[in-house]
Amino acid sequence: MGVKQTCHVRNEVRRLRESSDLSQGQLAQAMGVSRQTINSIETGRYTPSLPLALALARYFARPVEEIFHDDTA
């Protein structure tokens, strides 16, 4: 069965970042991406690659599915 490619992926990046008392710039620097990329992920405009999603999960010490959810599930 194919995976639906058009599903909307919600995420908890903003909540986790704010609870860690980090700015977007600080998280961006830790992930090796731009601040705009973190902003786009948080607002749901950009879905990160699997390596970046895994890096975020590792950084916040959470399972990746706890940070990224399929909105249609």
Added chain:
Amino acid sequence: MMTPRDPVDRATQRSILATAAGAAVFVAALLAIGSTSRPQLGLVLIVAVFAGLALATFVRNRRTHEGTDERARDNHRRAATVSWYVVGLALVATMAWTQVRQGVVAAEPYGYLLTLQLVSYAGTSVWRRWRGL
């Protein structure tokens, strides 16, 4: 339920507007220089501006990853795809127009360019499939 969207990042919008304004000023400056008695200064301006841009972009990307991270690469791929279609359509239209107006021989250069575009696309596709990508 969708994640609520933030207002669009104003700093990015300002940066894009400043770049567009800078490009307009650059073109206006080139046009102004072109109408003087020393149009060769336009070449100096082009070299200086592009060298400065390359340096500024390099420094900014090292500092912010703005032009080199995965989202920038994704945007680049999408922009390149649109550009590929636009150039392809323009070449087809120009080739057809030239063939009708000036004959098949006159349209040959456009045909070569179109062939190059298609061969480079097919070559890249085949190479990626060959590598199992």
